[in-house]
Amino acid sequence: MELFKNANYDFLGKKVPFIIGSLVMIGAGLVSLAIKGGPLYGIDFKGGTLMYVKFTQAPQEDRIRQALGTKIQGEISVQRITGATNEVMIGTEVRGEKELEEARRTVIETLSNAFGQPGGKLDFNNAGQQALASRLREPLQKANVALSEDDLDKLAKAMLEFKNTPPRSGLITNFNQLSGVAGVTPAVIATLNQECSLSQFTIRNVEIVGPRIGEELKKQALLATLCALGGMLVYIAFRFEWIYGVAAVAAVFHDVVVTVGLFSIFDKEITLTVLAALLTLVGYSMNDTIVVFDRIRENLRLSRREKFPVLVNGSINQTLSRTILTSGLTFLTVVSLWLFGGQVLNGFSFALVVGIIVGTYSSVFIASPILVFWQNFAEGRRKATAAPAPSKEQGRRGSPKAVK
Numbered sequence: 001m002e003l004f005k006n007a008n009y010d011f012l013g014k015k016v017p018f019i020i021g022s023l024v025m026i027g028a029g030l031v032s033l034a035i036k037g038g039p040l041y042g043i044d045f046k047g048g049t050l051m052y053v054k055f056t057q058a059p060q061e062d063r064i065r066q067a068l069g070t071k072i073q074g075e076i077s078v079q080r081i082t083g084a085t086n087e088v089m090i091g092t093e094v095r096g097e098k099e100l101e102e103a104r105r106t107v108i109e110t111l112s113n114a115f116g117q118p119g120g121k122l123d124f125n126n127a128g129q130q131a132l133a134s135r136l137r138e139p140l141q142k143a144n145v146a147l148s149e150d151d152l153d154k155l156a157k158a159m160l161e162f163k164n165t166p167p168r169s170g171l172i173t174n175f176n177q178l179s180g181v182a183g184v185t186p187a188v189i190a191t192l193n194q195e196c197s198l199s200q201f202t203i204r205n206v207e208i209v210g211p212r213i214g215e216e217l218k219k220q221a222l223l224a225t226l227c228a229l230g231g232m233l234v235y236i237a238f239r240f241e242w243i244y245g246v247a248a249v250a251a252v253f254h255d256v257v258v259t260v261g262l263f264s265i266f267d268k269e270i271t272l273t274v275l276a277a278l279l280t281l282v283g284y285s286m287n288d289t290i291v292v293f294d295r296i297r298e299n300l301r302l303s304r305r306e307k308f309p310v311l312v313n314g315s316i317n318q319t320l321s322r323t324i325l326t327s328g329l330t331f332l333t334v335v336s337l338w339l340f341g342g343q344v345l346n347g348f349s350f351a352l353v354v355g356i357i358v359g360t361y362s363s364v365f366i367a368s369p370i371l372v373f374w375q376n377f378a379e380g381r382r383k384a385t386a387a388p389a390p391s392k393e394q395g396r397r398g399s400p401k402a403v404k
Contacts, residue, residue, distance in 0.1 A: 007317040011364050012309055012372060018365035022254060029261015036264055042271035042347075043209050045218045048093045049103050050207040053111065054170055055086045056200045064088065067114045071106050087204070104206060111201055121197040125163070125171055132156040132196075139191045155183045170202035221275045228282050229253065240293055243374045248289045251367035255285045255359045262354055268347055277351035284330075285359030288323065289367045295319050296371070308375045312368050327360045 033039065043050045053059075061078045068076050068090070077091040092103050112123060122135045133156040140147060147155065162181045164170050175192045178184045229249050237245035256278055263270060295315040303311060334356060338349035 007320050008314075009317055009320070010313060011316045012313045012369060015365045015369045018361060019369070022258065022362075022366065025258050026254070026261060029258060029264055032261060032264040039260060039264060039270045040267060041218070042269035042274075043091050043207065044272045045215075045221075045270065046093065047209050047215075048091060049107065050209075051090045051104075051107060051203055052081070052205040053088055053090055054084075054202050054204050055088070055115070056171055056173055058086055059088050059201075061088065063114070064090065064111070067110050068092070068107060071110045072103060104208065108203060111203075112199060115200040121195060123199045124175075124192065124196040125199050125202040127160075127196070129153065129156045129160055132160065135195050136188075136191060139195050140188070143187050143191055145185070145187050145191070151183070155188070158182060159184065170204050173198060217272070221272075224275075224279065225256070225282070228279060232282075232286050236290065236293075240297060243371065244293050247367040247370035247374075248286055248293070250370060251289055251362040252282050252285050252359075254362050254366050255281060255355055258358050259351055259354050263347075263351070268350060271347055273345065273348040274351050277348045277355065281351065281355030281359060284356065285362060288327070288359060289363040291322065292316060292319055292363050292368060293371075296368075309372050312372055316364055316368060323360060323363075327356055331356050 059080070061080065065076055065078045068078075072092050075091075075093040077089075079089045079091075081087045081089055090107065092107065108126065112126070122131065124132070127135075133152050136156070137152060140152070158181050159178055162168070162178060163172050168177075172178070175189050175196075175198070178189065178192070229252060232252070233245040233249045235245075236248050259278065259281065260270070262268075263274070268274075292315060295318055296312055299306075299311050299315050299318075331353070334349050334352040337345060338353050341349050
């Protein structure tokens with residue numbers, strides 16, 4: 001499908017504004033990284049606890065942050081999860097392996113004091129199966145509800161499963177909601193009201209990453225990126241010429257630096273999903289660059305006498321339709337993912353949105369000008385070497401006089 005028939009745009013003639021724009025973005029990103037002490041790593045890399053907490057009403061992020069700030073040292077992040085109802089993501093920074101479980105317990109206790117119900121009762125919305133069964137055992141016996149140990153465990157399990165299924169998703173606001181569960185009688189509900197309370201929140205999920213694991217993941221991420229770039233450099237140098245590999249890797253490195261810089265400028269965290277997006281960006285940008293390089297190589301065989309800058313510009317025009325179709329459709333997909341994918345995929349999709357834009361123009365305005373610059377430099381050296389040096393005798397006679 002040809003969107004642009006007989007396209008003849010002077011891309012190389014417009015390279016200077018794009019190169020200046022890239023230098024500005026790289027400079028701004030590096031300044032931001034220097035001021036902030038490097039990238040803003042997520043819990044995956046720096047270690048800590050990440051909790052997904054659901055509330056019965058719209059959560060007050062400032063109140064949550066203030067309550068946790070008095071109990072936990074270090075950075076605390078509270079972010080509302082896009083697309084989820086009354087749910088936030090709480091991240092705490094932990095610097096030691098022993099502090100992980102302690103931080104987890106502190107968060108639960110702090111939220112219980114701030115959003116729970118006092119009185120020493122068991123919090124049903126955050127209770128485990130064994131704790132619930134232990135709390136109900138004696139009160140049910142006093143209420144003449146005869147249950148064996150297995151039946152009590154099954155009853156506790158059934159009530160918690162009912163609580164955790166949609167649309168409740170971990171929260172109930174009244175014990176009468178459990179009346180439809182098998183085995184829940186009015187006596188059981190009365191016992192629940194006597195022994196248990198219903199807090200305004202529930203811990204849906206907890207992720208714990210130790211600092212040692214975070215450092216190891218950081219090293220592996222850097223190693224994976226460098227290995228990907230090195231492998232592509234070797235492949236392109238073998239398949240084309242070494243300068244093609246250098247130009248392609250330089251363009252991909254440019255894409256990664258610009259993307260990481262924008263993450264720093266917009267205070268976005270670098271997580272494992274973002275790393276996956278960066279590696280995807282490396283492959284996508286490299287593929288787009290190779291398509292242009294392959295067309296340049298084909299045109300070199302067909303038009304050896306044509307000037308190299310003209311040939312490169314023509315090759316870019318010939319692949320323009322393909323670039324717009326593939327990059328445009330992919331861009332629409334990742335924009336949709338960015339807008340509607342929710343908080344968990346926000347960093348991943350943002351990296352791809354930026355990467356596709358930057359990666360597409362770097363193939364045209366970064367990688368291709370490097371080839372042209374090197375070709376002009378090499379031709380200049382060849383001409384200087386091929387130019388005959390003046391002989392000693394001609395140097396003594398000087399230049400011939402003009403004939404009158």
